[in-house]
Amino acid sequence: MSTPLILISLGVILALSFVVAPRRASVQGFFAGTTPDGGAPGLWTLVLSQVTTWIFARSLMNAAILGYYYGIAGTLAYAAYYGSFLTGGFIVMRLRETRAASVQDWLGARFGGAGRAAYNLVIALRLLSEVFANLIVIGLIFAALLPGSETVAVLAIAALALAYSAWGGLSAALRTDVLQMALFLVVFIAALIALLLSPGVSLGAMLTAPGTAGAWNGWVLLAVAALQVFSYPAHDPVMMDRGFLADPATTRASFFHAFWISTLCIIGFGLFGIQAGITGAAVENQLIGTWAAMFPSWVFAALMLSLLVSALSTLDSALSSAARLCVEELRLAPRSLMGGRLSMAVFAVAGTLLTLFGSQSLFDAVAVSGTASMFLTPVLVVGLVMGRRIALWAYLIAWAAAMLGAAAYFARAVPWVAAFLPQGHKYEQLFVICVVVLIAGFAAVWLGSRGRVETAQEG
Known part of the structure; x- marks a missing residue:
């Protein structure tokens, strides 16, 4: 009963996305998101664009899975990453005070081409992981709904998402984000209310649940999030791109509202995973199958639709x-509609191919990406906040330390x-890696810093 409803609803949402996408695209709208x-x-x-692009399918599944294993501690740990809206808003406003138009602008002015290249490598990997991870969730959903159809579903949805995205670029993304977020909130709130009103469900029990694996590693992960939350938004081009589209007051308010809305959504979705753990669900590593058995068909359909909308x-x-990365930063293609569309196609194809070979562990992508971003913490604290000059060698040492840390966790x-890592759970190892990366990065950057840089205030 629920599968046809989900498929029909997804078809309607895709059709509406094509309808609200701009009829005619301009180069400025494609890359800068301007209105007609x-x-x-x-x-x-x-606000809605920021929220819907950050509470994406991978994040919703992560919040639920971490809640399942580690209870409220796991869900809060993942929700802590959404403090990135506060730290990201702070970074954006400081960058704009220097009249930088992007993170790359600021890094390029201080570290030249090497500074830009090191950063662009990290965000290129981040964008690939976004495409890959959300397509993985789509595959997981269709594996549960229609076993054997997951590859076809991934290819079809990737192609359709590319089609309407390539139609209008950033202006299309902004307009479809508003539609998709509104639909997401309707179906998600309905499902959450149904969960909280279900017989035998206690909010108090969910908020104190230790999870199926105990709460300790959830609290360790919360400490990891606290270490990564300053640098994490700065390596996310989706968030940073939206920090330079409107005037300062509008931008500042958008980051604040996105913070509280997205945090509540993530915690709310985590409750579904926590409740699955409380009921003693036996479907190990198959949370979607667990939900199908736990909830009425319409609630299950609402959950799946929430995930699919957020993936889109x-x-x-x-x-x-x-x-924008390929055309405006790397200059690999001309600043034209065709150049932008070809760049989109390359990332869509590469991300889709990764689903055939990549890991199914969704949080690993967050952990590796977040660790790689940590070279930005000492650079931004010392260079942007304290206003000190930093030598290129110090920047590159901080970058290398973060890359080695990310590689160590991945491998x-x-x-x-x-042999180089402490004995213990992978999150305990991740915490130690993050501490070492920060110590090495701050030591290099502080030793390589001198004087203050005069900055012009944004007009």
Whole structure:
């Protein structure tokens, strides 16, 4: 009963996404997200776009899975990453005070081409992981709904998302984000109310649940999030791109509202995973199958539709940021509609191919990406906040330390890598890696810093 409803609803949402996408695209709208009359996007367009591109399918599944295993501690740990809206808003406003138009602008002015290249490598990998991870969730959903159809579903949805994204670029992403977020909120709130009103469900029990694996590693992961939350938004091009579209007051307000809305959504979705753990669900590593058995068909359909909508909204935003990266930052294609569309196609194809070979562990992508971003913490604290000059060698040492830390976590099962890591759970290892990366980065950057840089205030 629920499968036809989900498929029909998904078809309607895809059709509506094509309807609300701009009829005619301009180069400025494609790359800068301007309205048809050349204006900046409004406050709630920015807010809903920020929220829907950050509470994407991978995040919703992560929150639920971490809640299942580690209870409220796991869900809070993942929700802590959404403090990135506060730290990201702070970074954006400081960057704008220097009259930088992007993170790359600021890094390029201080570290030249090497500074830009090191950063662009990290965000290119981030964008690929966004496409890959959201397509993985789509595959997981269709594996549960229609076993054997997952590859076809991934290819079809990737192609359709690319089609309407390539139609209007960032302006299309902003407009479809508003539609998709509104639909997401309707179905998600309905499902959450049904969960909280279900017989035998206690909010108090969910908020104190230790999870099926105990709460300890959830609290460890919360500490990891606290270490990564300053740098994490700065390596996310989707968030950073939206920090330079509107005036300062609108931008500042959009980050604040996106913070509280997205945090509540993530915690709310985590409750579904926590409740699955409380009921003693026996479907190990098959949370979607667990939900199908736990809830009425319409609640299950609402959950799946929430995941599918969030996957779509992230795909189009990731592709629009990929176009900006390739065209405006890397200059690999001309600043034209065709150049942007070709860039989108490359990332869409590469991300889709990764689903055939990549890991199914959704949080690993967050952990590796977040660790790689940590070179930005000492650079931004010392260079942007304290206003000190930093030598290029110090920047590159901080970058290398973060890359080695990310690689060590990714390859932690390799015997010679494991020999350098402490014994313990992978999140305990991740915490130690993050501490070492920060110590090495701050030591290098502080030793390589001198004097203050005069900055012009944004007018």
